[in-house]
Amino acid sequence: xxxxxxxxxxxxxxxxxxxxxxxxxxxxxxxxxxxxxxxxxxxxxxxxxxxxxxxxxxxxxxxxxxxxxxxxxxxxxxxxxxxxxxxxxxxxxxxxxxxxxxxxxxxxxxxxxxxxxxxxxxxxxxxxxxxxxxxxxxxxxxxxxxxxxxxxxxxxxxxxxxxxxxxxxxxxxxxxxxxxxxxxxxxxxxxxxxxxxxxxxxxxxxxxxxxxxxxxxxxxxxxxxxxxxxxxxxxxxxxxxxxxxxxxxxxxxxxxxxxxxxxxxxxxxxxxxxxxxxxxxxxxxxxxxxxxxxxxxxxxxxxxxxxxxxxxxxxxxxxxxxxxxxxxxxxxxxxxxxxxxxx
Amino acid sequence: xxxxxxxxxxxxxxxxxxxxxxxxxxxxxxxxxxxxxxxxxxxxxxxxxxxxxxxxxxxxxxxxxxxxxxxxxxxxxxxxxxxxxxxxxxxxxxxxxxxxxxxxxxxxxxxxxxxxxxxxxxxxxxxxxxxxxxxxxxxxxxxxxxxxxxxxxxxxxxxxxxxxxxxxxxxxxxxxxxxxxxxxxxxxxxxxxxxxxxxxxxxxxxxxxxxxxxxxxxxxxxxxxxxxxxxxxxxxxxxxxxxxxxxxxxxxxxxxxxxxxxxxxxxxxxxxxxxxxxxxxxxxxxxxxxxxxxxxxxxxxxxxxxxxxxxxxxxxxxxxxxxxxxxxxxxxxxxxxxxxxxx
Numbered sequence: 222x223x224x225x226x227x228x229x230x231x232x233x234x235x236x237x238x239x240x241x242x243x244x245x246x247x248x249x250x251x252x253x254x255x256x257x258x259x260x261x262x263x264x265x266x267x268x269x270x271x272x273x274x275x276x277x278x279x280x281x282x283x284x285x286x287x288x289x290x291x292x293x294x295x296x297x298x299x300x301x302x303x304x305x306x307x308x309x310x311x312x313x314x315x316x317x318x319x320x321x322x323x324x325x326x327x328x329x330x331x332x333x334x335x336x337x338x339x340x341x342x343x344x345x346x347x348x349x350x351x352x353x354x355x356x357x358x359x360x361x362x363x364x365x366x367x368x369x370x371x372x373x374x375x376x377x378x379x380x381x382x383x384x385x386x387x388x389x390x391x392x393x394x395x396x397x398x399x400x401x402x403x404x405x406x407x408x409x410x411x412x413x414x415x416x417x418x419x420x421x422x423x424x425x426x427x428x429x430x431x432x433x434x435x436x437x438x439x440x441x442x443x444x445x446x447x448x449x450x451x452x453x454x455x456x457x458x459x460x461x462x463x464x465x466x467x468x469x470x471x472x473x474x475x476x477x478x479x480x481x482x483x484x485x486x487x488x489x490x491x492x493x494x495x496x497x498x499x500x501x502x503x504x505x506x507x508x509x510x511x512x513x514x515x516x517x518x519x520x521x522x523x524x525x526x527x528x529x530x531x532x533x534x535x536x537x538x539x540x541x542x543x544x545x546x547x548x549x550x551x552x553x554x555x556x557x558x559x560x561x562x563x564x
Numbered sequence: 565x566x567x568x569x570x571x572x573x574x575x576x577x578x579x580x581x582x583x584x585x586x587x588x589x590x591x592x593x594x595x596x597x598x599x600x601x602x603x604x605x606x607x608x609x610x611x612x613x614x615x616x617x618x619x620x621x622x623x624x625x626x627x628x629x630x631x632x633x634x635x636x637x638x639x640x641x642x643x644x645x646x647x648x649x650x651x652x653x654x655x656x657x658x659x660x661x662x663x664x665x666x667x668x669x670x671x672x673x674x675x676x677x678x679x680x681x682x683x684x685x686x687x688x689x690x691x692x693x694x695x696x697x698x699x700x701x702x703x704x705x706x707x708x709x710x711x712x713x714x715x716x717x718x719x720x721x722x723x724x725x726x727x728x729x730x731x732x733x734x735x736x737x738x739x740x741x742x743x744x745x746x747x748x749x750x751x752x753x754x755x756x757x758x759x760x761x762x763x764x765x766x767x768x769x770x771x772x773x774x775x776x777x778x779x780x781x782x783x784x785x786x787x788x789x790x791x792x793x794x795x796x797x798x799x800x801x802x803x804x805x806x807x808x809x810x811x812x813x814x815x816x817x818x819x820x821x822x823x824x825x826x827x828x829x830x831x832x833x834x835x836x837x838x839x840x841x842x843x844x845x846x847x848x849x850x851x852x853x854x855x856x857x858x859x860x861x862x863x864x865x866x867x868x869x870x871x872x873x874x875x876x877x878x879x880x881x882x883x884x885x886x887x888x889x890x891x892x893x894x895x896x897x898x899x900x901x902x903x904x905x906x907x
Contacts, residue, residue: 319750339750368746378747381740386758388794389736391820393729396786398823403713404721407662407682408827414757415729419824423817427810431801438798443739445795448788451731455781458774467770474766477734480741481762484751507860509869510853517850526852526869 222249222332223363232261243327260284263355266291269425270432274302281308288352290316290359294379295432296343296372304345314356315343317375318365333364337545340365343372380436385444387418387426388437394419447473496548497540499563500555504537512539512560519554521547538563565592565675566706575604586670603627606698609634612768613775617645624651631698633659637722638775639686639715647688657699658686660718661708676707680888683708686715723779728787730761730769731780737762790816839891840883842906843898847880855882855903862897864890881906 225231231250235241245252264280264287266273273293280289281303289312293299296315303313319339340360344353360367370378394416397405430437454469502508509528516523525542543551552562568574574593578584588595607623607630609616616636623632624646632655636642639658646656662682683703687696703710713721737759740748773780797812845851852871859866868885886894895905 319752378750381743382751382755386736386755389732390758391817392787392790393732394823395819396783397826400724405826406828407721408725409662411761412725412729414760415733416824417757418754419820423814426817427814430813434798434801440739444735445791447735455777458777470773471766471770474734474769476738477762480737481759483740483748485749506863506865510856510860513853513856517853520849522849525871528868
């Protein structure tokens with residue numbers, strides 16, 4: 222969808238004709254014609270990690286000149302598979318767009334998913350430079366920010382930012398199993414956030430985790446050590462009372478604060494692709510509409526809007542998300558119209 | 565703020581005059597006058613768990629007839645403290661509104677925070693029935709749904725839905741500590757969700773966790789057992805390869821699916837207080853404004869708005885959140901105006 226919107230000629234193939242047809246209907250590209258196939262410049266393999274290497278090798282054999290990339294979320298095991306396949310691996314450059322939704326498949330697709338997000342490009346020792354350039358161009362064309370990493374660096378990074386958070390989410394959700402209904406009924410936003418990833422596809426994630434076993438184990442051991450420290454502190458507190466063990470609890474919580482502070486853009490809920498402008502609005506019907514009418518009249522597209530307002534206050538705050546280039550024009554237009562902007 | 569909006573007479577006290585003044589300015593209630601104090605019907609103690617029992621006991625001694633409740637997030641340790649204080653505990657009924665924000669304090673307050681959320685009321689063996697009724701009325705007055713539990717049931721429930729998710733979030737965030745900047749820069753929405761709670765106040769949470777040590781330990785041991793099973797599976801996979809260990813990974817992920825499915829309202833991101841109406845809108849400047857202008861003209865207040873739209877599609881979806889009573893009028897009004905509503 223993103224490439225077709227940029228006027229690239231995209232041909233779609235999928236083992237499921239239903240999925241391929243739906244992708245075509247959503248504007249993602251064309252199905253292969255009945256005539257002789259035209260060799261593509263780039264083949265993008267989107268397949269589960271345990272079969273990605275085979276599909277890449279197949280594409281390298283099928284097209285003599287095409288650059289082939291894959292978007293599997295583990296890179297070293299795919300690379301080892303491709304190098305071991307005997308295919309012409311100089312035309313292979315792995316990659317991993319760091320985006321996704323909990324639900325997968327064509328029906329969950331969005332053409333703007335890559336906008337402003339990281340796309341890791343993973344050249345290997347024998348990748349041809351022009352092949353690396355092609356894959357970088359592909360990522361840039363859909364609005365992503367290219368990052369170059371080795372397969373090993375990539376896998377260690379995603380272990381920490383994707384795979385261990387996934388497992389932690391599943392483990393916390395699993396611990397609800399033995400609780401009575403009345404207890405689970407008390408679930409609030411915190412539990413929902415922590416367990417959002419736990420609604421994953423277990424088959425796909427078993428493959429992802431086993432494809433990145435060593436890197437995931439390193440980060441998990443770190444978590445396990447901290448969990449043991451908390452359990453020991455709680456045991457001590459329960460058995461002997463006293464304040465000695467509070468330090469160990471506090472240490473883990475403070476380390477969590479410090480880790481959070483390292484996450485870029487953590488303060489602010491919008492995806493990194495958008496910038497937020499906060500505007501003070503009267504808390505009354507029609508006020509938000511007036512604001513948005515004026516933003517629309519200024520030719521600015523609102524990507525998202527979040528309202529903060531409470532009963533008993535005469536005003537609320539509208540947090541307007543726009544693409545970065547529109548943030549300053551928006552601030553200027555609203556200031557001219559006497560809206561109060563918060564910094 | 566919620567009680568004042570319902571025309572209850574609220575008197576504010578706080579050790580910090582700044583906090584008390586700000587609360588008054590935000591419309592939460594009045595500061596104590598200079599004349600003789602009027603005995604309140606209900607005293608609500610909002611204090612950290614390690615001092616809550618003392619403040620409750622003090623209030624029971626200071627007012628001869630008032631019902632006293634506290635809103636600390638652990639209940640058994642507060643109850644034990646109150647019963648041991650020698651104060652007239654028959655007028656004490658613990659409680660815990662199951663709401664909150666990551667940031668605390670008067671500046672983060674909202675009058676509609678309790679609307680549609682659970683408020684656990686925790687009578688003890690010697691609570692006077694009329695005192696229990698008063699506290700139930702208090703919770704109902706601010707729009708909360710009352711749940712009755714014993715202190716022990718409450719503490720076991722919050723260990724699973726609040727305290728262990730908090731620790732898991734902190735532990736995952738802490739594991740980012742040793743990662744290079746390039747790795748942490750790959751953080752996406754999943755990591756942000758899992759670590760949102762980790763931006764907590766370590767001092768407050770050390771108190772909360774130590775105040776609920778036994779119940780938290782039970783749930784944490786469950787998590788620790790599953791984490792050990794994953795580590796063993798990864799060790800086996802790395803050392804010997806083979807498919808034997810995949811079953812253990814899959815079991816944990818499936819248990820996570822099952823746990824998630826038990827969380828009420830998990831499918832749907834809005835707080836339970838609001839109902840969502842999804843409307844198809846053209847993806848062009850001004851369309852959302854037109855929609856909101858018409859909603860405002862119908863006298864309906866929009867509580868939140870989320871837009872789903874992608875480049876390459878001619879339309880988007882506006883998810884409009886309103887209070888439950890406004891959902892049907894909104895659907896009717898929009899249908900009459902020829903907007904397309906999604907079910």
